[in-house]
Amino acid sequence: MRTLSPRLLLIISGALAAAVVITLVLLSATGAVPPITAVELALSVLTLAAAAVIVLGARRTDGKALRIDARTKRQEAALARTEQSVTRLTTALDGLAGRLEDAAREQSRTVLAALGEDRVELTAQTGRLDRLAGTASRIETTLRQGAGDLEDLRKLRHDHEQLTALTSTAVRDLGDRLEALAGAVREGHAHLARSARHDYAQLEALIDVRALLEPRAPLPRLRGWAASPDVLRLLVERVAADHTKLIVECGSGASSVWLGYAVQRFGAGRVVALEHDERFAEASRDLVAAHGLQDVVEVRHAPLTTWTAPRTDSGEAGASGGESWPWYDTGAVEDLHGVGLVFVDGPPGATAPLARYPALPVLLPRCAADAWFVVDDTVRPDEREVADRWLREHPELTGSAYPAEKGAMILRRTPR
Ligand SMILES: C[S@@+](CC[C@H](N)C(=O)[O-])C[C@H]1O[C@@H](n2cnc3c(N)ncnc32)[C@H](O)[C@@H]1O
DSSP: OOOOOHHHHHHHHHHHHHHHHHHHHHHHHHTSSOHHHHHHHHHHHHHHHHHHHHHHHHHHHHHHHHHHHHHHHHHHHHHHHHHHHHHHHHHHHHHHHHHHHHHHHHHHHHHHHHHHHHHHHHHHHHHHHHHHHHHHHHHHHHHHHHHHHHHHHHHHHHHHHHHHHHHHHHHHHHHHHHHHHHHHHHHHHHHHHHHHHHHHHHHHHHHHHHHHHOOSSOOOOOSTTSOOHHHHHHHHHHHHHHTOSEEEEESOSHHHHHHHHHIIIIISSEEEEEESOHHHHHHHHHHHHHTTOTTTEEEEEOOEEEEEOOOOSSOOTTOOTTOEEEEEOGGGGTTOOSEEEEEEOOSOGGGSTTTTTTHHHHHGGGEEEEEEEEEEOTTSHHHHHHHHHHHHHOTTEEEEEEOOTTOEEEEEEOOO
């Protein structure tokens, strides 16, 4: 049978004591037991319980000590066993360590021997490696320099390309300019050649006219504003051929003097020069007087007034009827009849478009049947158009261009 543990016994003793005390209290309360007796009994029970507790506590302590002791002994035995094992292990380890040490020493000797052989090789290899490293370093330096040179070359090539592009543009440009220059030179040369031909022709005409007219004083300059020698020669030749009696000149100036000489020499007639500008009229009169031609040349101041072309019934296309121009006051020509030659060299183009148009419609009725009209400056579109209009509006006229430097047109009635 299993024995109860002191602890359980202690609990049971406590519980019994408590049960007895409670029972006594109840019995005392009911009066079954006198209180004094109950108290004495309770105290006795409690004393017994206390004694039991003490005994049981001692037993319990003692048991515990025994158990601890037994355990200690077991642990000591285990420790001894362990110590023996450790001793054996230590011994074994010592042996093992010795053997390992020997083996390591042997191994070290073998390795060192091997290393000894390798060291020589290693040293040689190191030397080679050092030399290789030196070579590699030199190669690297060379490569770096090469890369730098390549970069320089690349830049140089870029610059060269740009320079080539610029140069070719400049060369093209220069070529174009040279071509333009050559064109200009060719044009200039042609112009000079033309000009030389014209100058020569004018000189020839001038010499001819001077030889014909034998002027008594220095003659006014020709060309420019004044008529050119070639057209003057045409006029002088006309006077020489026709012995012209009356010449009308639209626009006075140097030509008035030349025509005066021509009339004096070949014509036995006179010249009437119309001038719209009073200052130029005066200047022309002075010029005429300087050559002693005042008896044959009359410069008439005829201011510009509005002249309107008379309407015709024909209604032909291109007819100028009703159109108006500023032209010399027609009062200045009312007394003139049988005009043999009209030189149309005014008014200036700036006064109106087709400024010279009225000359023919105004003067033709005052002309001889075989009269000539000479219009100067027909290289200009306005003067050319004036001559063309006259020819369109007067079918009885024949026109021919005269190769003068400023262009001239001769118009006259067609001979029957
Ligand atoms: C072409 S010019 C006539 C020149 C004239 N038949 C001659 O051969 O000398 C026409 C008009 O220009 C004006 N004129 C003349 N000499 C001029 C000059 N040096 N500068 C500006 N106008 C001038 C005059 O009014 C003249 O009637």
